[in-house]
Amino acid sequence: MTTTGRNHDKPLLEVRNLHVAAGGVEILKGLDLTVNLGEVHAIMGPNGSGKSTLTNALAGKPEYVVTEGDVTYEGRNLLAMAPDKRALEGIFLAFQYPVELPGVREREFVKTALDAIRAHRGLEKLSVREFNKLFQEKITEMEMDADLVKRSVNVGFSGGEKKRNEILQLAMLEPKLALLDETDSGLDIDALKIVAKGVNKLRSPSRAIVIVTHYQRILNYITPDYVHVLLGGRIVRSAGRELALELEAKGYEWIKEAVESGKEISV
Amino acid sequence: MAQALATSDSYVTDFQALEGSLPDRGPEWLRDIRRQALTRFRELGFPTARRGNEKWKYTNVGPIADAAFSYPSDAGAELDLADIRRIVPWDDGWASIVFVNGRYSPALSSAAAPDAARVTSLAEAVRADGDIIESHLARHATFEDDGFTALNTAFLRDGAFVHVPEGVSFQSPLHLIFVTTDDTQPTVSYPRTLIVAGANSELTVIESYVSLTSARYFTDAVTEIVVGEGARVEHYKLLLESEEAFHVASSRVYQGPDSTFFSTLFARGAAIARNDIQVLLDAPGSSCFLNGLYVTTGSQHIDSYINIDHAKPHTTSRLYYRGILDGESRAVFGGTVFVRPGADKADAHQEDKNLILSENAQVASKPSLEIYADDVKCGHGATAGMIAEDAVFYMRSRGLDMETATAFLIRGFARGILDSIRVDRLRSFSERLTSRALRGSRFGLAS
Numbered sequence A: 001m002t003t004t005g006r007n008h009d010k011p012l013l014e015v016r017n018l019h020v021a022a023g024g025v026e027i028l029k030g031l032d033l034t035v036n037l038g039e040v041h042a043i044m045g046p047n048g049s050g051k052s053t054l055t056n057a058l059a060g061k062p063e064y065v066v067t068e069g070d071v072t073y074e075g076r077n078l079l080a081m082a083p084d085k086r087a088l089e090g091i092f093l094a095f096q097y098p099v100e101l102p103g104v105r106e107r108e109f110v111k112t113a114l115d116a117i118r119a120h121r122g123l124e125k126l127s128v129r130e131f132n133k134l135f136q137e138k139i140t141e142m143e144m145d146a147d148l149v150k151r152s153v154n155v156g157f158s159g160g161e162k163k164r165n166e167i168l169q170l171a172m173l174e175p176k177l178a179l180l181d182e183t184d185s186g187l188d189i190d191a192l193k194i195v196a197k198g199v200n201k202l203r204s205p206s207r208a209i210v211i212v213t214h215y216q217r218i219l220n221y222i223t224p225d226y227v228h229v230l231l232g233g234r235i236v237r238s239a240g241r242e243l244a245l246e247l248e249a250k251g252y253e254w255i256k257e258a259v260e261s262g263k264e265i266s267v
Numbered sequence B: 001m002a003q004a005l006a007t008s009d010s011y012v013t014d015f016q017a018l019e020g021s022l023p024d025r026g027p028e029w030l031r032d033i034r035r036q037a038l039t040r041f042r043e044l045g046f047p048t049a050r051r052g053n054e055k056w057k058y059t060n061v062g063p064i065a066d067a068a069f070s071y072p073s074d075a076g077a078e079l080d081l082a083d084i085r086r087i088v089p090w091d092d093g094w095a096s097i098v099f100v101n102g103r104y105s106p107a108l109s110s111a112a113a114p115d116a117a118r119v120t121s122l123a124e125a126v127r128a129d130g131d132i133i134e135s136h137l138a139r140h141a142t143f144e145d146d147g148f149t150a151l152n153t154a155f156l157r158d159g160a161f162v163h164v165p166e167g168v169s170f171q172s173p174l175h176l177i178f179v180t181t182d183d184t185q186p187t188v189s190y191p192r193t194l195i196v197a198g199a200n201s202e203l204t205v206i207e208s209y210v211s212l213t214s215a216r217y218f219t220d221a222v223t224e225i226v227v228g229e230g231a232r233v234e235h236y237k238l239l240l241e242s243e244e245a246f247h248v249a250s251s252r253v254y255q256g257p258d259s260t261f262f263s264t265l266f267a268r269g270a271a272i273a274r275n276d277i278q279v280l281l282d283a284p285g286s287s288c289f290l291n292g293l294y295v296t297t298g299s300q301h302i303d304s305y306i307n308i309d310h311a312k313p314h315t316t317s318r319l320y321y322r323g324i325l326d327g328e329s330r331a332v333f334g335g336t337v338f339v340r341p342g343a344d345k346a347d348a349h350q351e352d353k354n355l356i357l358s359e360n361a362q363v364a365s366k367p368s369l370e371i372y373a374d375d376v377k378c379g380h381g382a383t384a385g386m387i388a389e390d391a392v393f394y395m396r397s398r399g400l401d402m403e404t405a406t407a408f409l410i411r412g413f414a415r416g417i418l419d420s421i422r423v424d425r426l427r428s429f430s431e432r433l434t435s436r437a438l439r440g441s442r443f444g445l446a447s
Ligand SMILES: Nc1ncnc2c1ncn2[C@@H]1O[C@H](COP(=O)(O)OP(=O)(O)O)[C@@H](O)[C@H]1O
Pocket: A022, A023, A024, A025, A027, A045, A046, A047, A048, A049, A050, A051, A052, A053, A054, A063
């Protein structure tokens, strides 16, 4: 690998005029988004607005077909990279619906993933002992059961456990760009606080976090630098933290109407 | 069909030659059984996959009937124990009894028979343990309606005999190894096993069918297992015949009151394999747990035909089979869980799941239930599906490449069965073979 300074002044992620279709239907219709290292972005939108489509397209899920537009990641064409390559390059998606992997044990899975990512970064594998110690620390931080490591990934996990498991994997794999798709939905307040604590710990000048959410509740615990509203397949408004509170107070209808009538909204 | 007749004639010729050559033809009752079995085989011949023959609907044994196999001469191949140790799971602590081309090999079998348990060749047992043999041998595996069992019984001469007396607990596995080696012409062997677990005894036994040849041959095996009152038998079968071989096996299990029969099959080998298992839960409190994993590639064909007979009330059965199919292979799963009138409180579940890795592989899975009692708990199911793409994507999103991700998922699927193997060495051996079998597979994935 060349030096990290190569793309120093370039944004980490640059999405330009992104159009994405799935099942023959266009879902994203010209989306723009710029994310720099060190930033936390929140993308808000009602159900069905295309939030998961965006995160899935960025992670490279095959059924989401990019029909137009560009995405550059560290100055390179992200869309040309296979999903595993994107992960190796530092992109992590915390799934809205984490997938069950029957018979695949959590520890083996995470160890294999971490080995691959470290190898790609030119780092040595952690020894089993080092790995176990690190993993145990993170499990404790996420207040999860110690026997998790022996269980099949996400099999028999409660909804909350699945979401916490996503953040656990995120903490283990230390990506540069973390995409969190509705990690807050279905969590009770205690679990939400644990997840938020885990995410806040990962805030760093060398990492960017994109939180996708329907509700602004999680933003009470993770303060974003920017808030975007996704509607009709495009980002229709971008502003600071206060936009989330306004959305919370006035609902999505307010912004929908405003967008349709072409009014400027001051926030 | 003239050809089929000609073939079965060759078995008759072999039989007559054998009868004439045996120095000690054994007791009269056994000679009678053999002769009756031969007569029955001549009447039945080999089954055909014609319509109406539900037992053999999806498996064509024409290639077996059409080929000429001869009963190998007594001068068995010279084998080294090291050759055998390479191809089976091995532990010096296990008592093993080795058969080469169907013949007992005292030289290759371990001398140390475990304390109190009796492990010997069937021929020796017929001489020394007459009564117990006479009351069980060929009583559970009847040949009236089964040509393959009839043929095996006609050639009943040797085999394995395991007897654990009442109250004896024997934990270290006994290993019965049936190995086929090269011969000048295609051979047939007739492995025969009788296992009798006395009341309140415990036993772990492994039957391994392996080969040191890539040639075509035919194994026609029959196993009878008697699980006495309160006894617990843990039984494993490793099916690792050559890619060209034919393997047809019938296992008959008889269970007494409060007995437990636990069995796991790992099947990898043979061009055509048929495992016909029948468990008779003949007393209250008896339960059986049957697990199986078959991994097929190329043009292999495997047929699991499993019948469980809940003959008495308060009986339990669990059947979990899984298949991993690649290439153009075929798997058949059939048989019935049968709950007889009056067998109330029967509790049965059977399930066959298949993971299909290639568009050209096929599964015909038809588990069935026949229930003639009122107060029962029964369920069954069969599935066949390809690798879950969502799971592959999830794993790739964590940095695993496609091959690693699919291999994890396949191993995970296999684990559902392999984890039921309690003998560590056997489990890791089966895991390795599963991984090796699928190396180089495209897993039916496009890119
Ligand atoms: N794989 C798919 N195939 C077809 N339609 C899809 C697919 N994924 C999402 N959609 C549709 O696209 C729209 C946006 O979905 P999604 O991105 O999941 O929204 P959100 O995450 O904001 O709730 C919905 O109408 C949904 O039904």
